[in-house]
Amino acid sequence: MENIVIIGNGVAGISAARHIRKLSDKRIIVISGETDYFFSRTALMYVYMGHMKFEHIQPYENWFWEKNRIELVRGFVTKVNPENKQLIIDGSRALHYDKLIIATGSKPNKFGWPGQDLHGVQGLYSKQDLDLLEVNAPNKEVCKRAVIVGGGLIGIELAEMLRSRDIPVTFLVREDSFWNGVLPSGESQLINEHILEHHIDLRLGTNLKEIVSDGSGKVKSIIVAETGEEIECDLVGLTAGVSPNVDFLKDSGIEVGRGVKVNRFLETNVPDVYAIGDCAEQHEPIGNRRPIEAVWYTGRMMGETVAQTICGNKLEYKPGHWFNSAKFLDIEYQTYGWVFSERGKKEYETHFHWRHDTEKICITIAFNKEDNTFLGINTFGIRMRHQVFDKWLTQGRDVDYVIEHLADANFDPEFYKHYEAEIVSQYNSENGKSIKPKKKSLKRIFQLS
Amino acid sequence: MSTYDRSMALTGQPPKILSRNQKLATLLGMTGLGIILLAAFNVSFPNKGLWLTLSLMAISAGTVWFSWDAYSNKLPGIKNDGVWFKSISSKGFWGWIAGIALTGFYIVLYFYPEYLGLVKDGSNKGVIGLFDPLSRMLSGNPASQWFVYGTLYTVAILAFGIKFMWKYRHNRYERIRTMSVMFFQTAFAFIIPELMARLNGDKILNGGSLPYYDLKNVWPLNYYNFEGYRIKSFLSSGDIGFALLIFGILSVFVITPILTYKYGKRWYCSWVCGCGGLAETAGDAFRQLSDKSVKAWRVERWVVHSVVVFVTLMTTAVIYSYLGTDTSKYWLTKSTFLIGVAVLLTAVFTWVMLFKREQLQKDAQYGAIGYFVIIMALIGMHFFSGDGNVFLFKSETLRKSYSFLIGSIFSGVIGTGFYPIFGNRVWCRFGCPMAAMMGFQQRLFSRFRITTNGGQCISCGNCSTYCEMGIDVRAYAQKGENIVRSSCVGCGICSAVCPRGVLKLENGPLEGRIDSNQVLLGNDVDLMTLVNKK
Numbered sequence: 009m010e011n012i013v014i015i016g017n018g019v020a021g022i023s024a025a026r027h028i029r030k031l032s033d034k035r036i037i038v039i040s041g042e043t044d045y046f047f048s049r050t051a052l053m054y055v056y057m058g059h060m061k062f063e064h065i066q067p068y069e070n071w072f073w074e075k076n077r078i079e080l081v082r083g084f085v086t087k088v089n090p091e092n093k094q095l096i097i098d099g100s101r102a103l104h105y106d107k108l109i110i111a112t113g114s115k116p117n118k119f120g121w122p123g124q125d126l127h128g129v130q131g132l133y134s135k136q137d138l139d140l141l142e143v144n145a146p147n148k149e150v151c152k153r154a155v156i157v158g159g160g161l162i163g164i165e166l167a168e169m170l171r172s173r174d175i176p177v178t179f180l181v182r183e184d185s186f187w188n189g190v191l192p193s194g195e196s197q198l199i200n201e202h203i204l205e206h207h208i209d210l211r212l213g214t215n216l217k218e219i220v221s222d223g224s225g226k227v228k229s230i231i232v233a234e235t236g237e238e239i240e241c242d243l244v245g246l247t248a249g250v251s252p253n254v255d256f257l258k259d260s261g262i263e264v265g266r267g268v269k270v271n272r273f274l275e276t277n278v279p280d281v282y283a284i285g286d287c288a289e290q291h292e293p294i295g296n297r298r299p300i301e302a303v304w305y306t307g308r309m310m311g312e313t314v315a316q317t318i319c320g321n322k323l324e325y326k327p328g329h330w331f332n333s334a335k336f337l338d339i340e341y342q343t344y345g346w347v348f349s350e351r352g353k354k355e356y357e358t359h360f361h362w363r364h365d366t367e368k369i370c371i372t373i374a375f376n377k378e379d380n381t382f383l384g385i386n387t388f389g390i391r392m393r394h395q396v397f398d399k400w401l402t403q404g405r406d407v408d409y410v411i412e413h414l415a416d417a418n419f420d421p422e423f424y425k426h427y428e429a430e431i432v433s434q435y436n437s438e439n440g441k442s443i444k445p446k447k448k449s450l451k452r453i454f455q456l457s
Numbered sequence: 458m459s460t461y462d463r464s465m466a467l468t469g470q471p472p473k474i475l476s477r478n479q480k481l482a483t484l485l486g487m488t489g490l491g492i493i494l495l496a497a498f499n500v501s502f503p504n505k506g507l508w509l510t511l512s513l514m515a516i517s518a519g520t521v522w523f524s525w526d527a528y529s530n531k532l533p534g535i536k537n538d539g540v541w542f543k544s545i546s547s548k549g550f551w552g553w554i555a556g557i558a559l560t561g562f563y564i565v566l567y568f569y570p571e572y573l574g575l576v577k578d579g580s581n582k583g584v585i586g587l588f589d590p591l592s593r594m595l596s597g598n599p600a601s602q603w604f605v606y607g608t609l610y611t612v613a614i615l616a617f618g619i620k621f622m623w624k625y626r627h628n629r630y631e632r633i634r635t636m637s638v639m640f641f642q643t644a645f646a647f648i649i650p651e652l653m654a655r656l657n658g659d660k661i662l663n664g665g666s667l668p669y670y671d672l673k674n675v676w677p678l679n680y681y682n683f684e685g686y687r688i689k690s691f692l693s694s695g696d697i698g699f700a701l702l703i704f705g706i707l708s709v710f711v712i713t714p715i716l717t718y719k720y721g722k723r724w725y726c727s728w729v730c731g732c733g734g735l736a737e738t739a740g741d742a743f744r745q746l747s748d749k750s751v752k753a754w755r756v757e758r759w760v761v762h763s764v765v766v767f768v769t770l771m772t773t774a775v776i777y778s779y780l781g782t783d784t785s786k787y788w789l790t791k792s793t794f795l796i797g798v799a800v801l802l803t804a805v806f807t808w809v810m811l812f813k814r815e816q817l818q819k820d821a822q823y824g825a826i827g828y829f830v831i832i833m834a835l836i837g838m839h840f841f842s843g844d845g846n847v848f849l850f851k852s853e854t855l856r857k858s859y860s861f862l863i864g865s866i867f868s869g870v871i872g873t874g875f876y877p878i879f880g881n882r883v884w885c886r887f888g889c890p891m892a893a894m895m896g897f898q899q900r901l902f903s904r905f906r907i908t909t910n911g912g913q914c915i916s917c918g919n920c921s922t923y924c925e926m927g928i929d930v931r932a933y934a935q936k937g938e939n940i941v942r943s944s945c946v947g948c949g950i951c952s953a954v955c956p957r958g959v960l961k962l963e964n965g966p967l968e969g970r971i972d973s974n975q976v977l978l979g980n981d982v983d984l985m986t987l988v989n990k991k
Contacts, residue, residue, distance in 0.1 A: 019916070048915060048918060050917055051916070051917035051918055054917065054918075054919065057537070057538050058538055058541045058542040058543075059535075059537040059538070059540060059541070059919065059922070060541065060745075060918055060919065060922050064918045065918045066918075067916045067918065067931055067932070067935060069750060069751065146470075147470040147471070148471065172471070172472050172538040172539070173470065173472060174471035174472070205532060206532065304915045304916075305913075305915075308912075331911070331912065331913070333913050333957040334957075335956040335957070337532075337534070338532050338627075340956065340957070340958050342913070342957075342958055391910070391958035391961070392958075393911075394910045394911025394912065394913055395910075395911050398911065419908075419910055419958060419961050421628065421629070421630040421952050421961060422630050422961075422962060422963065423633055424629050424630070450965050450966065454965055454966055454968075
């Protein structure tokens with residue numbers, strides 16, 4: 009019986025394991041140094057905020073693994089020897105594999121700031137980071153102020169977490185507007201305002217110079233690069249992005265760039281070794297996607313794909329139309345297709361932006377200014393139907409069609425206020441058109457004949 | 458392990474700290490309860506009307522003030538910070554105290570009302586005496602333990618309903634739904650039946666008197682609706698009485714199926730029902746305590762459907778017992794009635810087995826067959842074993858044990874008393890025969906479903922954790938499947954707490970509603986075909 013070993017029990021590794029089990033009777037071993045059981049990494053924040061206990065963020069009950077004959081091993085893989093198909097766990101135990109899947113995910117970036125290894129300085133990625141946060145910032149007496157460095161998704165989540173315990177937060181963001189490398193300016197501005205509404209001390213265009221020790225190895229304060237200002241704090245959250253967690257593969261012969269280099273079949277340069285999820289780096293980016301995608305659902309999809317390949321259906325990794333979602337404090341964000349920020353915008357791309365007068369609700373629609381093809385949409389405070397946008401993107405609809413049928417795509421709960429009329433009228437007046445919004449049609453939505 | 462404070466204190470570090478306003482509000486509310494408690498110890502209040510008003514006002518104002526302070530200075534959004542740190546909402550010390558206190562209250566209420574001051578053939582004392590003025594104002598009669606209970610129940614739904622609407626003020630579905638529940642409780646369950654009692658003996662009822670009837674209470678939740686004494690009262694109360702009887706029958710066989718087909722059972726369970734109303738308002742703080750394990754689900758299916766069988770047998774037996782045998786007097790006789798029941802059950806059973814069998818779990822199929830055989834055997838035995846007791850049981854024994862086991866112990870003592878331990882929908886999930894029957898239809902023949910939004914799910918677990926019915930919503934959402942579960946009451950909280958906008962309650966075509974295929978969008982089409990290959 010073939011021995012499949014998976015390093016990492018995150019969504020990529022576990023998806024691979026589950027699908028290999030569905031397709032075959034192979035022996036499956038999953039190794040993790042982080043936790044006994046698979047959990048949802050994106051939900052760690054809710055454990056700190058008291059919305060859920062840790063057991064709630066584990067998607068499968070504990071009996072699931074034995075029942076499906078997925079063997080779980082606790083430990084860190086310290087070395088991989090592809091020559092004799094062996095790996096070493098915790099520097100001592102050896103394990104043989106016939107096929108190896110590397111799914112080790114990411115680790116928080118550290119950019120060599122002075123003091124970055126002091127007590128009270130941490131990232132937020134793993135279960136261990138969560139436990140550490142309970143030590144560093146259990147309440148506002150122990151942690152009188154926190155400074156967060158890096159304005160991305162994890163940064164704003166960490167800010168929300170700390171605010172749930174009334175801990176004052178200073179949020180250093182390198183860019184001059186929050187996440188504006190990804191979001192168009194109107195949306196980025198809306199989030200800036202929302203961060204301030206939550207009493208978070210947002211410092212835009214601000215960099216960290218150094219982290220100061222209190223003399224006993226614990227953080228005392230940080231120094232701002234631009235002004236030299238010293239901010240006293242008990243916690244420094246480093247949330248300036250993540251990078252693949254692949255240091256243990258050094259000298260293994262497996263090709264590593266920033267991540268483990270893979271082809272479209274998720275194969276590495278070494279036969280029978282695959283890499284999936286956050287730690288995999290495509291030789292060539294796929295479409296507009298980045299070569300390394302640290303996104304929940306791409307990890308899942310790579311796991312499903314590699315399972316097919318390993319079970320004899322050699323299959324290329326072909327992600328469909330780009331989509332994603334996030335939540336910024338109270339504001340939900342969804343995106344379908346590509347909407348680039350001013351920085352990343354293509355030369356043919358132009359935007360239509362609508363924002364509600366008083367509420368924190370807005371949308372941005374990207375389209376091709378030459379032929380009016382719809383390229384993508386960002387929504388804040390409005391939920392959209394994935395299936396509908398996926399269909400429109402496949403059909404290559406033009407922006408007028410999308411504007412006209414916007415009601416079909418709405419996914420807000422029943423009785424919510426709808427904004428299609430306002431959106432369409434602004435679109436009409438900006439573009440000199442006279443589109444009348446179509447009423448929502450169950451027939452179109454559910455694709456009935 | 459986490460190192461957060463596990464002290465038994467009611468108030469501690471944020472997010473579970475109580476503000477000064479909240480402490481004062483708690484004091485005010487407790488004062489209101491204190492008045493009732495003093496009355497229970499037979500402190501005789503001089504002006505009962507005034508003291509009762511003060512007490513109920515203090516309870517309501519305390520609750521409303523508390524929640525205003527909790528939510529008014531926060532931005533609209535999900536308010537679950539610290540739910541699992543507070544001992545009241547995480548089966549901690551205060552949770553157990555509340556559970557024991559509530560359970561004790563229900564035991565006294567159902568079985569020892571004399572301790573609440575109920576006096577037969579005399580003027581009430583204690584708590585019930587305190588409520589006499591209000592009862593006389595509404596119905597003209599002195600209060601009973603049920604009037605006391607009904608009043609407190611309504612106050613709880615109203616006060617905690619306001620809390621709930623503030624908590625979810627960004628969510629219009631929740632606000633409208635809660636207003637509906639508050640309306641139906643106040644008007645239909647509380648005021649209208651009391652006013653109807655004023656008509657008793659009046660000439661528009663031909664001098665008859667109507668039984669106490671909460672019009673929105675449908676059989677089999679209202680398991681006693683077709684008992685002999687009630688039928689007699691209905692039939693002796695002129696056209697109005699007759700109309701009410703017809704309404705009672707229509708609400709079971711016509712209104713409920715139509716509305717359940719169109720909207721799912723939520724039209725009742727989380728928009729109209731009083732049990733659901735209390736669960737959604739006063740019980741909201743406990744929704745996360747429901748058991749989500751597969752084991753609990755299995756227990757749920759067997760227990761709740763057994764209650765359905767029990768109530769069907771019991772009602773059939775009770776109706777049978779008072780029907781006559783002479784066709785010349787009345788067309789509905791003992792035998793026609795039993796044959797009618799048998800035909801109806803066979804029709805439903807045949808339809809399910811012919812057209813919907815593949816939509817049932819294996820054990821549900823066995824269960825359906827088993828139950829069907831039992832009921833048919835009992836009816837058959839009755840016909841072939843000559844006269845005697847219906848189904849070998851005395852109808853009165855059946856009725857009494859149902860009313861004790863299900864009507865009192867299950868729906869009251871366990872169903873509500875154990876809110877802080879098992880969650881707020883224990884009765885609805887494990888015990889309510891009405892919910893089970895509508896659930897059966899919801900699963901097989903309804904436009905309602907919770908749509909999963911393509912591939913957006915991140916398996917975080919908020920939906921499952923906050924599902925009061927213990928449905929593992931995430932198990933479906935992370936596979937891209939719609940959630941079509943018979944137990945779903947459509948409260949909409951899974952959709953509200955989802956941080957990625959994955960879930961939407963909606964009514965749509967039956968076609969493609971239950972799709973057990975994995976339709977995770979974003980994936981390559983070839984891959985999806987392979988994944989779905991069985």
